[in-house]
Amino acid sequence: MKTFTVATRSRSDMIDITGEVTRVLRESGVKDGICHVFVPHTTAAVTINENADPDVPRDILMELDKVIPLSDGYRHREGNSAAHIKASLVGSSETVLVESGRLILGTWQSIFFCEFDGPRKRNVIVRVE
Ligand code: ZN
Numbered sequence: 001m002k003t004f005t006v007a008t009r010s011r012s013d014m015i016d017i018t019g020e021v022t023r024v025l026r027e028s029g030v031k032d033g034i035c036h037v038f039v040p041h042t043t044a045a046v047t048i049n050e051n052a053d054p055d056v057p058r059d060i061l062m063e064l065d066k067v068i069p070l071s072d073g074y075r076h077r078e079g080n081s082a083a084h085i086k087a088s089l090v091g092s093s094e095t096v097l098v099e100s101g102r103l104i105l106g107t108w109q110s111i112f113f114c115e116f117d118g119p120r121k122r123n124v125i126v127r128v129e
Pocket residue numbers: 076078079080081084
């Protein structure tokens with residue numbers, strides 16, 4: 001199991017972490033198996049989506065903002081309920097198959113860390129088995 005950090009740049013952000021996950025996979029020496037990526041936060045998430053057009057993550061964040069507005073009479077006192085809801089919708093983990101020491105991802109797929117209450121420093125935990 002390995003943990004690496006991600007420095008997010010704004011309140012909502014999607015950062016391609018495929019490179020870091022691949023580095024952990026290489027260090028593990030595992031050739032065939034499963035790679036788990038877990039985000040241990042309640043206002044951040046992880047997802048797999050298109051890496052080619054930066055407008056895709058931009059559109060995802062824009063629409064999440066429309067569906068889950070920043071303020072909407074939420075009761076949670078910390079004031080970041082929208083971030084908690086987005087984190088639950090997007091999810092805290094992804095599993096990627098590993099074959100011949102490589103992550104099995106589609107040509108246009110990347111693993112994205114999703115920040116919903118940044119900017120801040122976050123952790124990502126990876127386990128390869
Ligand atoms: Zn909160």
